[in-house]
Amino acid sequence: MAIISHKFHDIKTKFHAVSTYRTGRYSVYHICLKYHISKASLMRWNKAFDGTIESLKEKSRRPHTPHPSIHTETEISKILSLIKRNSNIGLTELYTKLRQQIGYSRHYCSLYRVLIRLGYYVNKSKIRKKYKPKKYHTPEKLGEKFQIDVKYVPTECKADPRDDNRYYQYTAIDEASRQRFMYIYKERSSYSSVDFLRKAIAFFGYVPRIIQTDNGLEFRHFGETNRIHPFDLGCQKLGIIHKTIKPRTPRHNGKVERSHRTDNERFYSNLKFYSYEDLQNQMKRYVYRSNRIGMTPLKFKTPIEKRNELMESNMVNCLCFV
Numbered sequence: 001m002a003i004i005s006h007k008f009h010d011i012k013t014k015f016h017a018v019s020t021y022r023t024g025r026y027s028v029y030h031i032c033l034k035y036h037i038s039k040a041s042l043m044r045w046n047k048a049f050d051g052t053i054e055s056l057k058e059k060s061r062r063p064h065t066p067h068p069s070i071h072t073e074t075e076i077s078k079i080l081s082l083i084k085r086n087s088n089i090g091l092t093e094l095y096t097k098l099r100q101q102i103g104y105s106r107h108y109c110s111l112y113r114v115l116i117r118l119g120y121y122v123n124k125s126k127i128r129k130k131y132k133p134k135k136y137h138t139p140e141k142l143g144e145k146f147q148i149d150v151k152y153v154p155t156e157c158k159a160d161p162r163d164d165n166r167y168y169q170y171t172a173i174d175e176a177s178r179q180r181f182m183y184i185y186k187e188r189s190s191y192s193s194v195d196f197l198r199k200a201i202a203f204f205g206y207v208p209r210i211i212q213t214d215n216g217l218e219f220r221h222f223g224e225t226n227r228i229h230p231f232d233l234g235c236q237k238l239g240i241i242h243k244t245i246k247p248r249t250p251r252h253n254g255k256v257e258r259s260h261r262t263d264n265e266r267f268y269s270n271l272k273f274y275s276y277e278d279l280q281n282q283m284k285r286y287v288y289r290s291n292r293i294g295m296t297p298l299k300f301k302t303p304i305e306k307r308n309e310l311m312e313s314n315m316v317n318c319l320c321f322v
Contacts, residue, residue, distance in 0.1 A: 011056055013037070014045050015053045017037060022049075075102070144208065148193075150216065154264075157273060158273065168184070169182055170182065171259060172200040172204075173256045174208070174303075181203040182287050193218045193230070201322060206319070206320065207238050208319070209319055214250065238319070240319070266290070267283075
């Protein structure tokens with residue numbers, strides 16, 4: 001039937017599958033196809049089912065009796081004793097001592113397996129350490145730093161199925177005020193990036209000191225080259241420092257990345273557009289709305305309120321106003 005799944009099924013899936021089977025109105029094939037299960041699993045659950053959902057809970061698969069060839073308590077205690085007295089002992093030396101002292105007759109690999117179960121010979125280099133985020137200094141002054149990124153516009157939002165174009169949302173966010181500017185393009189290219197830079201500066205009304213992006217081809221060249229990327233050239237003409245994050249670490253551009261998730265929840269989850277112009281108009285209204293919603297990092301102030309507060313307090317560090 002080729003519907004076998006190797007994952008543990010949810011107990012509710014088991015309950016509904018068996019209940020449907022016991023009605024007798026559906027074939028086994030239909031039930032397996034609907035719930036993505038195998039016939040063997042359905043028959044096994046049906047045998048254990050007594051009408052309650054608790055009867056379908058996973059039971060322990062531990063053997064009731066130990067294996068006849070399992071290491072004895074004497075052997076285990078001797079192994080632990082030798083390791084305790086000789087902390088740097090190797091596997092071969094340990095095996096030799098066991099054979100000489102207690103007449104250990106098991107296979108060499110059997111000793112290795114029991115040591116693994118006891119917690120020895122763990123390759124610590126393969127243990128992935130939990131990532132501890134480093135403290136990030138968020139600029140406190142307006143215009144000190146922008147984060148810019150690009151995301152795909154979901155194809156599910158297209159109302160016209162004949163529209164084969166892909167659309168891209170460019171986003172710029174001021175780190176201090178969290179004010180954002182978004183614009184939709186039909187292509188993800190260096191030309192779009194330079195054009196977006198001009199539009200973003202016109203929208204914010206000032207030129208930032210630093211712009212931070214990822215390593216996409218729309219922002220920088222791939223590999224070593226003497227050519228200057230058009231986006232770098234546009235930043236140089238305005239006196240902006242262009243910084244790129246470490247490759248494959250989007251968390252370093254976390255503010256704009258997090259804002260994209262918010263866009264999916266607030267905007268794209270309910271969006272239907274009929275043309276590029278319609279999408280652009282809806283995005284324009286969303287930009288106005290999103291900058292007037294309170295944010296937790298700003299203590300529930302809106303980005304517009306935060307911007308006005310910084311300007312009134314003279315907390316500004318931009319290159320110039322336009």
